[in-house]
Amino acid sequence: MKRIMLKLSGEALAGEKRTGFDEETVRKVALQVRELVDEGFEVGVVTGGGNFWRGRTSENIDRTKADQIGMLATVMNCIYVSEIFRSVGMKTAVLTPFECGSFTKLFSKNRANKYFGKGMVVFFAGGTGHPYFSTDTGVVLRAVEVEADVILLAKSIDGVYDSDPAKNPDAVKYDEVTIDEVIARNLQVVDMTASILARDNHMPMWVFGLNEENSIVNTVKGNFHGTKVLV
Numbered sequence: 001m002k003r004i005m006l007k008l009s010g011e012a013l014a015g016e017k018r019t020g021f022d023e024e025t026v027r028k029v030a031l032q033v034r035e036l037v038d039e040g041f042e043v044g045v046v047t048g049g050g051n052f053w054r055g056r057t058s059e060n061i062d063r064t065k066a067d068q069i070g071m072l073a074t075v076m077n078c079i080y081v082s083e084i085f086r087s088v089g090m091k092t093a094v095l096t097p098f099e100c101g102s103f104t105k106l107f108s109k110n111r112a113n114k115y116f117g118k119g120m121v122v123f124f125a126g127g128t129g130h131p132y133f134s135t136d137t138g139v140v141l142r143a144v145e146v147e148a149d150v151i152l153l154a155k156s157i158d159g160v161y162d163s164d165p166a167k168n169p170d171a172v173k174y175d176e177v178t179i180d181e182v183i184a185r186n187l188q189v190v191d192m193t194a195s196i197l198a199r200d201n202h203m204p205m206w207v208f209g210l211n212e213e214n215s216i217v218n219t220v221k222g223n224f225h226g227t228k229v230l231v
Contacts, residue, residue: 003042003116004220005143005151006033007135010050010077012156012210019051025210026084029154032216033121034088041220042116044146045123046139047081049073067131074135075100078125091120097129112146122146136190137197144201151198151205152219153189158209159227160189176228179205189229198231205229 008029015022033043052073053066061069075096082092093115095107104125105111115122127138143151157165158173160182165171179199182189189195189207198205208219208226218224 001041001149001220003044003146003148004036005044005046005139005146005148006216007139007151007153008045008047008077008081008210009155010048010052010073012154013047013077013081014051021051021080023084026081027088029081029210029216030085030088030090032214033085034090035217036220037090037119037121043121044112044116044142044148045078045081045121046135046142047074047077047123047125048135049077052076064131067133070135071098071126071129074127074138075104075125078123079103082121082123085121091118092123093120094123094125096126098126100126107142109145116146133193134191136194140190140194140197140201140203143203144197148203151203152216153205153207154210154216155207156210158212158225160187160207160229162187174227176230179229179231182229189227198229202231204231 013026014020015025036043049070053070078094082094085092094104095112096104097107112122124142127133127135128141139151160174160177161171163171179195183195189205206219206226206228208215
């Protein structure tokens with residue numbers, strides 16, 4: 001395993017505050033990623049936007065416009081997180097599928113590969129650049145495009161369960177589950193569009209809890225306590 005695509009949920013970035021940023025949480029992520037980069041791993045990052053925007057929350061806002069706001073929320077997240085990464089000694093770049101002036105660079109596979117080759121952490125902001133597609137689809141799309149070896153889904157929950165553990169105390173966590181079962185049972189690892197894209201392009205996903213101590217490094221080095229989604 002050489003190239004990793006890390007998905008950070010917006011809610012996880014907010015920590016216990018549930019909104020905005022929790023700098024200590026982000027700094028802990030940064031220190032873990034630095035350890036991996038120092039050991040030669042190439043790391044791409046996609047963030048959700050849920051700490052700022054949770055889709056269409058008003059009937060007065062058009063769905064397309066609501067999704068555009070969500071895309072911009074992910075750009076803000078990536079710029080912020082990339083700066084925390086820089087503060088602990090890493091080089092970063094933020095790529096978007098649309099123009100953001102001087103804030104970011106336009107995404108292309110060649111540009112991403114150039115940055116990876118320079119040892120930079122590459123942030124993929126703005127989702128797919130189109131409404132009606134989530135950051136779940138965005139992370140799978142970018143992972144497939146840049147030929148990542150695995151997607152690491154760092155969430156506020158520690159794996160994939162057969163039902164919602166917040167509602168069902170008897171919910172059972174999977175150690176491993178196939179992507180076909182995820183799709184058939186609608187297990188909500190990622191949304192359905194992203195699940196099918198991962199299946200069709202043989203992209204494995206590992207789901208784990210971001211709040212577990214040193215969870216990103218442990219996952220990459222084999223001390224894994226989450227769920228592996230196999231393809």
